[in-house]
Amino acid sequence: MERLAVIVAGFGYRTGTALASCEAALALAQVGHPPVTALAAPDDKTALLAPLAERLGLALFAIPAAALTGVPTPTRSRPSFAARGTGSVAEAAALAAIGAGARLLAHRHISPDRSATCAIAQGPST
Template identity: 40%
Template sequence: MERCLLIVAGFGFRSSASIDSLRDVFEKVIAELNFAKLKAFSVPKGKECIVRRLAAIYNVSLISVDIEKQHNVVTVTQSYYSFREKGVGSVAEYVALAAIGSDAELLLKRKVSADRLATCAVAYRRC
């Protein structure tokens, strides 16, 4: 019997990031993981537009996460910039974990795009 997994890739990015930035960092993630079970991308609320295009390319749904709400999420990465701007250690890790909810675990800590404008992390939960 195959195990049921809920897998979400979370993104964090600067306003100057392009679809190419997001694709670059996601391709780094794909190189490390098998995404046959990827269910969704998650992003901070209000940042859905650019990621919606990427979600359409990979045929996954999009989940918005309100970073302003406390989700009791602890990130592995502790980025000074992310903490200063958003109050979380890593936006990508935070939205991936928060999108899944309780019992979420980090499968892959954040990766950074070549232009350093986007990050992506992956979280999962057993169903």
């Protein structure tokens, strides 16, 4: 039997960001990668993504702030460190949603309006 990989799109975005910005960041991050199987964002930011997750038929993981703090990421954004204690909220959310064995497939991609970011991580096959 073929095993399915867990592929999570993690998001970071500013308060007041439109869902279209998150969708644009996701589209950029997905280029050349397999389809995502779930979405993830900080637990205080998931409300914006709920309609997207529902429309795509995907789970939406709400990542507690403590789970983001200190997650090592290739991106080293100063504002992200100041706000969340990690170099990229999108990368950290994707990695934290999967847990042990997660690896980034796509580093943080920024929406054209620069208000949302998306990164994609893959976990061990289930």
